[in-house]
Amino acid sequence: MFGKMLLRVLTRQKKKSLLIVLTVALGVSLATSMLNVMFDVGDKVNQELKAYGANLNIVPKGASFVSDMYQIDDNNQATPSQFIQEDELVKIKMIFWAYNIVDFAPYLSVTANIDDKPVKIVGTWFDKHLIIPTGDEIDTGMLAMKSWWQIDGSKMVDDNLHGAMMGETLAKKLNLKIGDEFTIVAPKTQQIITLTVNNIFHSGGIEDSEIYVSLPIAQKLADKVGLVERIEVSALTTPENELARRAAQDPNSLSRNEWDVWYCTAYISSIAYQLEEVMPSVRVKAIMQVAESEGAILQKTQLLMILLTILSLVCSALAISNLVTANVIERSAEIGLLKALGASNSAVAMLIICEILIIGFIGGVIGYFIGVGFAQIIGYTVFGSTIEPKILIIPLVGLMVLFITLLGSVPALRMMIFLKPIDVLHGR
Amino acid sequence: MNILEVNNVSKNYGSLYALADINMTVGDGKWLSIMGPSGSGKSTLMNIIGCMDKPTSGSVILDGQDITQLSLTDLTVIRRDKIGLIFQQFHLVPYLTALENVMLAQYYHSMVDEKEALNALERVGLHARAKHLPRQLSGGEQQRVCIARALINYPKLILADEPTGNLDEANESLVMNLLHQLHQEGSSIIVVTHSPEVAKHAETTVVLEHGKIAQIIDNLK
Ligand SMILES: Nc1ncnc2c1ncn2[C@@H]1O[C@H](COP(=O)(O)OP(=O)(O)OP(=O)(O)O)[C@@H](O)[C@H]1O
Numbered sequence: 001m002f003g004k005m006l007l008r009v010l011t012r013q014k015k016k017s018l019l020i021v022l023t024v025a026l027g028v029s030l031a032t033s034m035l036n037v038m039f040d041v042g043d044k045v046n047q048e049l050k051a052y053g054a055n056l057n058i059v060p061k062g063a064s065f066v067s068d069m070y071q072i073d074d075n076n077q078a079t080p081s082q083f084i085q086e087d088e089l090v091k092i093k094m095i096f097w098a099y100n101i102v103d104f105a106p107y108l109s110v111t112a113n114i115d116d117k118p119v120k121i122v123g124t125w126f127d128k129h130l131i132i133p134t135g136d137e138i139d140t141g142m143l144a145m146k147s148w149w150q151i152d153g154s155k156m157v158d159d160n161l162h163g164a165m166m167g168e169t170l171a172k173k174l175n176l177k178i179g180d181e182f183t184i185v186a187p188k189t190q191q192i193i194t195l196t197v198n199n200i201f202h203s204g205g206i207e208d209s210e211i212y213v214s215l216p217i218a219q220k221l222a223d224k225v226g227l228v229e230r231i232e233v234s235a236l237t238t239p240e241n242e243l244a245r246r247a248a249q250d251p252n253s254l255s256r257n258e259w260d261v262w263y264c265t266a267y268i269s270s271i272a273y274q275l276e277e278v279m280p281s282v283r284v285k286a287i288m289q290v291a292e293s294e295g296a297i298l299q300k301t302q303l304l305m306i307l308l309t310i311l312s313l314v315c316s317a318l319a320i321s322n323l324v325t326a327n328v329i330e331r332s333a334e335i336g337l338l339k340a341l342g343a344s345n346s347a348v349a350m351l352i353i354c355e356i357l358i359i360g361f362i363g364g365v366i367g368y369f370i371g372v373g374f375a376q377i378i379g380y381t382v383f384g385s386t387i388e389p390k391i392l393i394i395p396l397v398g399l400m401v402l403f404i405t406l407l408g409s410v411p412a413l414r415m416m417i418f419l420k421p422i423d424v425l426h427g428r
Numbered sequence: 429m430n431i432l433e434v435n436n437v438s439k440n441y442g443s444l445y446a447l448a449d450i451n452m453t454v455g456d457g458k459w460l461s462i463m464g465p466s467g468s469g470k471s472t473l474m475n476i477i478g479c480m481d482k483p484t485s486g487s488v489i490l491d492g493q494d495i496t497q498l499s500l501t502d503l504t505v506i507r508r509d510k511i512g513l514i515f516q517q518f519h520l521v522p523y524l525t526a527l528e529n530v531m532l533a534q535y536y537h538s539m540v541d542e543k544e545a546l547n548a549l550e551r552v553g554l555h556a557r558a559k560h561l562p563r564q565l566s567g568g569e570q571q572r573v574c575i576a577r578a579l580i581n582y583p584k585l586i587l588a589d590e591p592t593g594n595l596d597e598a599n600e601s602l603v604m605n606l607l608h609q610l611h612q613e614g615s616s617i618i619v620v621t622h623s624p625e626v627a628k629h630a631e632t633t634v635v636l637e638h639g640k641i642a643q644i645i646d647n648l649k
């Protein structure tokens with residue numbers, strides 16, 4: 001009988017039920033998409049981080065900051081201590097956290113003249129095949145780390161000793177297109193090399209005024225065979241914590257146990273430490289500010305999403321409470337009659353709660369799938385990739401539906417309890 | 429043995445006395461009519477007897493139990509177990525069929541029994557309309573569904589507040605016949621009515637005026 005009544009209430013009041021279903025669906029879809037994006041955004045931002053390239057910078061121990069960053073003084077690079085042996089690069093993949101090293105690329109820059117104007121030429125690995133002494137074989141290089149660069153032309157390979165990737169700004173200034181040849185003169189060595197524009201790229205940074213060539217060309221131009229001046233490394237890292245911060249300041253300040261934990265965790269500082277262990281002549285600097293500000297933005301974004309989720313839930317609860325209350329008022333005669341026939345408050349409350357829970361369930365299921373869809377749209381527009389729906393969200397959404405529908409029916413239930421049969425069944 | 433004893437019952441809304449010091453008794457298996465002008469307190473009295481309202485003072489003994497001392501929850505139980513209610517506006521649940529409306533009373537009382545519910549509908553001559561919704565039934569038919577619902581749990585006392593107020597003569601006599609049958613089977617009946625014809629079916633008629641008993645008429649004489 002109870003089931004029959006439920007069924008009848010629901011089917012005979014399709015329109016009103018539908019309205020509540022829609023309200024629940026709306027709230028749940030918003031919450032679902034927010035939660036899905038929120039849970040996924042951590043992974044996404046990490047991918048982005050990787051996409052934004054290096055989080056470690058390896059420089060020679062004696063390198064000065066200024067020349068390291070701007071390469072203004074070409075003559076400064078004369079001292080051998082300011083270079084790293086190219087042979088040493090394989091060691092990067094031989095540390096404890098080798099598998100966390102996603103990518104790395106060496107750089108050697110030299111200033112040369114094109115039409116008597118100085119231009120920065122950077123030699124690097126584009127996508128180099130390396131055989132590590134441990135037996136592993138990897139492909140590593142700049143292209144994977146600069147995934148946000150917009151590059152026109154066929155993919156540059158390391159064996160191409162006549163090609164160059166030219167920055168957009170420079171190409172415009174020199175009026176060069178893909179396939180055009182140009183000649184560079186190294187002022188120091190007086191070498192003349194003719195190269196072909198293999199790609200024109202847009203990075204959005206100072207690189208747009210530079211030329212990227214295969215490492216051997218730059219080494220020849222700079223007369224620094226077998227040497228590089230800087231290595232960028234992209235490593236997967238564990239977020240920093242108190243321990244990592246202390247270790248970053250001074251690893252020796254840690255106790256033995258702390259040190260073990262730190263060393264065996266993929267903190268950016270422990271990876272840097274291990275790189276310095278295998279390459280004694282270098283200094284490894286974490287590009288920390290980037291990671292931290294990304295982390296802060298991530299936290300703020302997630303906070304924003306939580307707030308939006310709560311807000312959308314509160315709104316649905318309010319809307320539901322209005323609808324359910326209106327529904328109970330409209331049905332007060334019927335409810336009064338049930339009470340007159342001997343229905344207890346709890347019996348009537350059961351009926352109303354079951355009703356709203358069924359409606360909420362339907363709305364929740366619909367809302368969940370719409371929300372997963374929303375999340376995909378957000379994923380595509382914001383991150384350019386799919387957002388994997390998390391299973392964890394289903395029980396979470398279930399709890400939310402339970403919460404908003406029950407909370408929403410509280411005023412209606414209160415009204416129902418205080419409703420007396422004589423108030424509605426008057427024989428006056 | 430009396431099914432009902434009303435002792436010094438008063439009910440006031442502020443300074444307005446809907447009922448003022450009412451005393452009356454209804455014997456087991458008796459039929460009582462209550463008459464009186466509009467606003468004289470008939471429905472107020474019925475609601476108190478029907479366990480839907482409480483008097484301001486006085487006591488009501490229903491089937492040996494003082495119902496004025498009970499909580500609302502207990503009153504619901506008494507109403508369910510001992511009283512069959514018939515209203516002037518035949519209150520039925522709009523989205524349930526005639527049969528389901530009758531079964532609803534069974535459901536809240538004890539257990540649903542479709543066969544018994546069908547029998548009750550047959551008794552009021554509506555066996556064929558069991559699957560119809562209230563809006564598909566005429567007023568008279570709806571009131572007969574209400575009677576079927578009121579009698580389904582074998583109540584000791586049937587309370588009918590103007591049961592024929594909205595019915596034509598043919599339906600009125602149908603309803604009165606049904607009440608007669610129930611009366612013969614031993615149910616006690618209290619009927620509020622404005623119609624002297626309807627009132628005459630009872631053994632006794634009580635006339636209320638301004639919340640007081642103005643007259644008691646013995647219809648058998
Ligand atoms: N809830 C209430 N609040 C205030 N006054 C009320 C209330 N219920 C009833 N009354 C008053 O009590 C008096 C008796 O009302 P009651 O409904 O018992 O009359 P009645 O005899 O049933 O009239 P009718 O024949 O019109 O149905 C009336 O004056 C009415 O206005």
Ligand SMILES: [Mg+2]
Nearest residue numbers: 427428470471
């Ligand atoms: Mg009345």
